[in-house]
Amino acid sequence: MLDAKLPSGPIEKAWEKCRFEMKLVNPANKRKYEIIVVGTGLAGGAGAASLGELGYNVKCFCFQDSPRRAHSIAAQGGINAAKNYQNDGDSIYRLFYDTVKGGDFRAREANVYRLAENSVKIIDQCVAQGVPFAREYGGTLSNRSFGGAQVSRTFYARGQTGQQLLLGAYQALERQIDAGTVKMYPRTEMLDLVVIDGRARGIVTRNLVTGAIECHVADAVVLGTGGYGNVYYLSTNAKGSNATAIWRAYKRGAMFGNPCFTQIHPTCIPVSGDYQSKLTLMSESLRNDGRIWVPLQKGDKRSPDQIPESERDYYLERRYPSFGNLVPRDVASRNAKAVCDEGRGVGEHGLGVYLDFSASIERLGVDKIRERYGNLFEMYERITDEDPYKVPMRIYPAIHYTMGGLWVDYQLMSTIPGLFVIGEANFSDHGANRLGASALMQGLSDGYFIIPYTLGNYLASNKFEKVDASHPEFAAAKDAVNQKTNALLAAKGTRTVDSFHRELGKIMWDECGMSRNAAGLESAIGRIRELREQYWRDVKVLGGNEEINQSLEKAGRVADFFELGELMCQDALHRNESCGGHFREEYQTPDGEAQRDDENFSYVAAWEYTGAEPKLNKEPLTFDYVHPSQRSYK
Amino acid sequence: MKLTFHIWRQKNRNAPGAMARYESSNMNPDMSMLEALDVLNDELILRGEDPVTFEHDCREGICGSCGFVINGVAHGPMAKTTVCQLTLRHFKDGDELFLEPWRSRAFPVLRDLMVDRGAFDRIIAAGGYCSVPAGSAPDGNAIPVPKTDADRAMDAAACIGCGACVAACPNASASLFTGAKISHLGLLPQGQPERDSRALKMVLQMNEEKFGQCTNMGECEAVCPKGISIEVIARMNRDYLKASWKYRGAQAVSGDA
Amino acid sequence: MAVTGALLVGFIFAHLAGNLQIFLGPDRFNGYAHALKSIPELLWVARIVLLTAVILHIWSALQLMVLKNEARPIGYERHKMQASTYASRTMYWSGPILACFIIYHLLEFTVGVGGTAFVDADAYGNVINGFRVPVVSLFYILSMGLLSLHLRHGIASAVESLGFSHPRHTPRIKLASAIAAALIFFGFVSIPVAVLAGVIPSII
């Protein structure tokens, strides 16, 4: 049994009470602490900037050429906050409630409540930084409703909310870099965590320009390294997004929470060929005005304008009369897969459904639609060469987000003391399904408003003996990194890294994607092991270590994806229920909806690395405020 | 579809480089330019030749990682499009493509098509921010911002820091990039307290990084994937001139003005 | 740069206004020329300001050129311009040629060693005599073309460098710059053309 160290007492006061009980670091002493922050996304960037501001000595790392390029930059839709500026009945409690329910009762109530509380401060902070949120004519902040929420609580900056929030954090970070409190290491990849006397005391990195393997010593390590959706090869994540940092930490003893909880976004541009390297998200807001349909007949190859109304199946409107096209992401995705599996999918490969705007264009006029979605339509046309004003868009679900991640307690500390995990990299506050516009909120909440306190508490509560890079644990970690690199370079096989990654991705997508079953998962585990074994024998990585070597970078990441992919399948296999994004075909209601099993699975599955089979630990979940119920969108 | 590539190959920062020629018949009009390079690289690796190094991450035109010059134009022939979003539909079967890295002293080539744009980070670090420690902000609606100002600030804030403006500018000037940040923050009430010092410090840093001077050629605007207008440069000049006048004679210019 | 440029443009317009008086006859024109010289202190102050402006202008142009070359030590194999104008791309050609023109021009009309007949204090006669030689006129016309080109980019550029810009007004500034450049061209060119065509002396 894992203890999340949840504060006692009423949930509304929990975080305040917890903060009061924390130990503080004397301001004059902050400078003496060395802190490592890996990642410069919303979580890591905000965290490093805030810690620097407090006066700690921070070293910050990212693998891109600049901290401004972290994957958070790609978020389009918006960020939630319980401001109730629209006077439509929103409140901290309502945001809390929606998030726990949306997560299908697999998240921790206390964490979610704190997230909802912090959401309000995030908006203030970002506005003050100069984030150009959308405004009304009166000069006040504008909101929209997002992802089927019944209140308008989403703040946005055109279709570039993630970019603007990240630039705000990045600018705050650069200010600290200029002030000398943060030292930035771009183009530097963390390849191992160093644990000394049971506590996280540093990392081993590779300089991606010179290949130098370096040791960095610290009193505490914070990981904000993002999600692992790229296990699937094709995803909406940036190409560089990887699991290496958290996976290395896992292998050093940090438990991995709910690895199989992944989110599939229903509106992405379908795959067009084998060369495809990533999938592009089309904002969810399109579902507000687009109608989703497929032909009634299997294998109907007529062009959409040739298919009369009576031969179209608006399957979401048919099955979910009250929510229609606005059902949550997991439901919309699963239904799209179902109709395609029936052979009614559209497009060259039959993996797509129509998202049709003709009715809205007729009702609202082209100009209104252009005003709302003009830039998305342009992006769609640029990629597909089809004009969505005339021809219905084709969309298909794609991997988008990973709710799973390193297990952390209420203080955001992993099972390794001194190792904190923030943002998408931790197993997060989203349970089994994340609501739209809440990942940005979580990243910034962790970075600006949680880690500065909890990290201080850890530092003030512990004594640190001096450690330096000559410590045997550092030498051992460095050796392990070198060995792995050399093994990859020495294989000199016949297949490229990408070809392996694609194959792994296909297994994961087919067996551990939108819907899963025991037989498929078992076979996937076998196939992944085989493929991994072949990988180490037959991968072809040219060049050496002491130079810029993008194939080598990829090779290391893919090696970790193999291991993580296997754990994901194991987790999916053990969770004999369906919940949120985890849909086990064996566990569904008679009409095909997810069937939760609260009796047996109301817990966080935290996997522990043992060297052999991973060991399952459980953190039971209790719900004192929001009572588990069956989600219904009929 | 067949394409012939002429690509700048350079081992590292200090090595000399040269153009090399490659052909591939496995191209497809629906591919993006970067996917075309992926395919080419797979072919090269299997032949035992070094794959081409190029920077990329999001592949959806927002992170600003990607970028090189295609047939003399930064980010290639499509307006407002980064190379990761540029599909091969805009080329013909049999075309010859010349791919070169951004050329600027401030952006040294690290390898092949990859350059070091750290100078941009240092320009931002010099003053491209509003100093608000976490926790000290007033309510988001405490200061109303006219919609037109917010919209224009957003126009300028859309810059992705790709460096195409420098690459295309005949003077290799970073004025569009720097002007975009100065305009973004200068248009908002939140940016006013540090407006003068920001302009002074950022322009100073830009010059220290050895970018050229702007002579209003307008090439930057034409290749900018986010359509940043050269108006931001005039705005930067205005803020800079005003600030230099205000702080004339003071050491404040380089100090903590 | 912008400041010296603005001074030079100011001079050009004043000079154009002065020169066009040639159409009003020798007395008026010579009168104007004399008037200029009647207060030598003022004249010299103006000359010094002008000279300094030219020198500073050329100095900053050289600086720009050095910076430009330093900022891009390795050029492109292929480089296709997208938006810049012919005028803006030829500033480093039109400028120096203009400088040569000015030197010749001074030699011809101010010092009187331009190879054409020169009578001190008869500016009118000097101009007519000078432009009767077709090669001289042609050189002038060409130079005026370059001047106009230089200013077409130069005026708008100076305005932008001084920080004026506006979504609506910026295109207008560009237009105004082009119009000013055209005015300068046609204004100055009208004189040698009129002389060659025999229009001017017959006005008398």
Ligand SMILES: Cc1cc2nc3c(=O)[nH]c(=O)nc-3n(C[C@H](O)[C@H](O)[C@H](O)COP(=O)(O)OP(=O)(O)OC[C@H]3O[C@@H](n4cnc5c(N)ncnc54)[C@H](O)[C@@H]3O)c2cc1C
């Ligand atoms: C297309 C898209 C659209 C989205 N839209 C929305 C939205 O509208 N609203 C919303 O709330 N959420 C959205 N999300 C989700 C959200 O963007 C992410 O969950 C969130 O930004 C993650 O932030 P992060 O700080 O945790 O990690 P990231 O932003 O992924 O940052 C990871 C950082 O870690 C660094 N890093 C990683 N590995 C290493 C390593 N080994 N060594 C060194 N450094 C490393 C990287 O360099 C990077 O700086 C979207 C996601 C996608 C893919």
Ligand code: HEM
């Ligand atoms: C050796 C001679 C000259 C050279 C090399 C030269 C070069 C240049 C260059 C490179 C510019 C562009 C600067 C910019 O756009 O910011 C420029 C601008 C300009 N030039 Fe010249 N020039 C010369 C002579 C002249 C002369 C003789 C005149 C006027 C009669 C003149 C008037 C201008 C003006 C008005 C500008 C615009 C100023 C600005 O952009 O800020 N130049 N010149």
Ligand code: HEM
């Ligand atoms: C058709 C065109 C022009 C004519 C007829 C003309 C005529 C003259 C004359 C007659 C003088 C001598 C005045 C005197 O000494 O009494 C003069 C001087 C001068 N001109 Fe011109 N000019 C022309 C074009 C230009 C141009 C284009 C420039 C600059 C770019 C220029 C620059 C000067 C200068 C610098 C002087 C010297 C003024 C002084 O004595 O201080 N001229 N011009």
Ligand code: SF4
């Ligand atoms: S201004 Fe435009 S071209 Fe320059 S860095 Fe920004 S986005 Fe790129």
Ligand code: F3S
């Ligand atoms: S192209 Fe260069 S000269 Fe100025 S207007 Fe753009 S920076």
Ligand code: FES
């Ligand atoms: S790869 Fe991100 S902008 Fe092109």
